[in-house]
Structure formats: C-alpha cells, structure tokens
C-alpha cells in the first residue's frame with residue numbers, strides 16, 4: 001500500500017465545513033500540526049472559540065472525512081481553539097486583547113453588572129481567557145458581586161488586575177473608599193478610562209468585557225474614541241420604560257459605529273418555586289422587540305430568580321456557585337451564542353478586507 005499523502009488528507013479535510021461559517025476548515029486555517037506516519041494520522045483542529053457547542057460535531061466530521069482516505073488506519077484529533085483578533089488598536093492600548101465587548105443599558109438597575117459578571121464567567125468556564133473591566137465609575141460593584149476583597153498590585157509601573165474565579169478584573173471600586181461619592185468631569189473620566197486600558201497589564205485575553213455605566217454619557221464616548229470595540233450587548237428589562245431608554249443606548253452605539261451584537265432581556269419572567277406558575281411581572285417581549293428594531297439577535301431571556309440576586313449580593317455568582325441551575329444554564333447558552341456571533345463577524349470582516357484588496 002502506498003503511503004498516505006498529506007495532500008490527499010488536506011483535500012479530504014476541505015469537505016468539512018464549519019457549520020456556522022459554511023466555509024471549509026482548511027480555508028479557515030483551523031488545521032495545525034497535520035502529521036502522517038504510515039497509516040496513522042494526527043492533527044490539531046483549532047476552533048474559533050473554546051466553548052464552541054459544535055466541537056463534537058466538527059471532530060466527528062474530521063474523523064469521518066479522514067477515515068475515508070485510502071490507507072488511513074488511525075486518526076488522532078486534538079481539539080484546540082484560537083480566538084481571532086477582531087480589533088486593531090493604535091498607540092499600544094490592549095495590544096494582546098482579541099475582542100472587546102461592551103455591556104450597556106439605557107438605565108441602571110436592569111442587571112447590567114449581573115449580566116456582565118455572569119457572562120464573563122461563562123466565557124471563562126468555557127476555557128477562554130477573559131477580562132472584566134468594571135467601567136461603571138458611578139456605581140462600581142463588580143468586585144463585590146464577584147466576592148473579592150483583593151486589591152490590584154503594581155508591577156513595573158503597570159497595574160495588575162485582580163484574578164477572581166479565573167477572570168482578570170479591574171474596577172474603579174479598587175481605588176475608592178467605600179461610600180465615597182465621586183463627582184466626575186468629562187476629562188477626568190476620559191483619563192480614567194484610558195488608564196484602565198493602557199496602564200493595566202491585561203496581557204493576552206480572548207475576550208475583554210466592559211461593564212458600562214447606564215445611559216449614553218462620557219464613558220461610552222471615550223471608550224469608542226480610544227479603542228475599537230468588537231461590539232456591544234444591550235441589557236433591558238421587558239417593560240416599556242426600559243425599552244425607551246435602551247433605544248437611546250442603541251442609537252448611541254450606532255452613531256459611533258459600534259455593532260450591536262445582541263440583546264439580553266433580564267428579569268424576563270418569574271417561575272413560582274411553590275406552584276410552578278410563570279408570571280411575567282414586568283410584562284414580556286421587550287428584549288425581542290429591541291433586538292428586532294436593531295437588527296440584532298436576542299441572545300436570551302433571564303428569569304427573575306432569587307439565586308441570581310443572592311449570588312450577586314453574597315459575591316457568589318450563580319454561574320460559578322450553582323452552575324446547573326436554570327439561570328446559570330441561560331448564561332452559558334448566551335455565552336455560546338455570543339461567541340459564535342463574534343466569530344462569524346470577525347470572519348466576515350477579514351473576508352471582506354481580503355476581498356477589498358486590489
């Protein structure tokens with residue numbers, strides 16, 4: 001029997017398509033370390049995000065495709081991930097961060113921090129390297145929600161983020177005295193946000209989430225000026241007042257050319273723990289309406305759930321503390337959807353850049 005040729009393996013792998021991008025995995029650059037010794041084939045398949053729910057499917061397709069090549073005896077597949085960079089930064093801010101996702105809302109109290117913390121944790125649990133920047137300078141409470149009392153250290157004139165549950169965390173709360181109100185003026189905010197990006201040793205990150213203050217103020221503006229954002233996720237509650245506010249936030253992101261990656265409806269409904277009846281306390285469907293109005297997907301609906309609130313208050317986020325609970329699974333599902341949207345957008349962006357070249 002003649003030895004198996006690399007070329008015929010590559011040809012066979014071209015039949016395997018990424019189910020979301022509809023492009024073959026060779027063209028996508030997902031194949032690495034393809035080796036063949038006699039009939040034994042080994043390779044690494046790098047997914048575009050580690051938590052990809054299609055991992056098992058792609059692995060099976062690869063095995064099937066290679067198994068059909070004459071002479072192949074065994075196939076050893078290592079599934080890895082390489083998250084692509086969706087942004088390019090100038091002046092050396094966050095040079096090793098692949099994606100920056102801002103979490104915004106029209107008004108406060110809709111659960112933006114709860115979503116930021118749990119979504120970031122869900123990404124981290126999928127195997128991604130994740131940072132969380134608590135940029136809600138008016139009410140920074142992500143450290144409390146994550147249950148950490150650590151403070152950042154300084155090394156080589158850079159601020160080291162605090163690591164908690166595998167997340168790299170930075171927050172204005174680290175630098176304020178408790179109960180001390182802060183009055184910010186525009187230029188001060190600009191400086192603080194720039195420092196959070198430039199003077200913090202974020203290192204290599206697949207995803208950096210930014211928990212924004214509510215509304216459409218200076219922080220949002222500064223961010224969109226100093227770094228390119230992969231996109232924004234909007235959090236809303238179902239009722240009309242929140243909807244009006246979130247519409248303004250959406251309009252602001254569009255104005256500064258930040259794509260809206262998706263919408264999350266929080267406090268969507270309540271399942272009575274006693275009788276099981278579902279009540280829609282704040283009405284229902286606002287998230288879907290917002291998503292449709294912005295031509296963005298609805299990433300998910302999170303129920304009003306006592307475990308979510310307690311998790312936040314006690315510093316035991318539900319995604320870590322009760323990972324099998326309904327709300328935790330909802331966050332995991334939203335994280336998978338969001339990661340896929342980011343991968344597809346990034347691919348399209350580079351695809352069109354390649355095509356635009358003369």
Ligand SMILES: Nc1ncnc2c1ncn2[C@@H]1O[C@H](COP(=O)(O)OP(=O)(O)O)[C@@H](O)[C@H]1O
Pocket residue numbers: 105107108109110111112113114115266267302303304305306308309310312313
């Ligand atoms: N789905 C939910 N179920 C129960 N409580 C929630 C839920 N989402 C948020 N909360 C609670 O509501 C309060 C406000 O949420 P928070 O995330 O701080 O909002 P924001 O950052 O938008 O101001 C917090 O006490 C939080 O624990």
Ligand SMILES: [Mg+2]
Pocket residue numbers: 112113114136139141
């Ligand atoms: Mg908040």
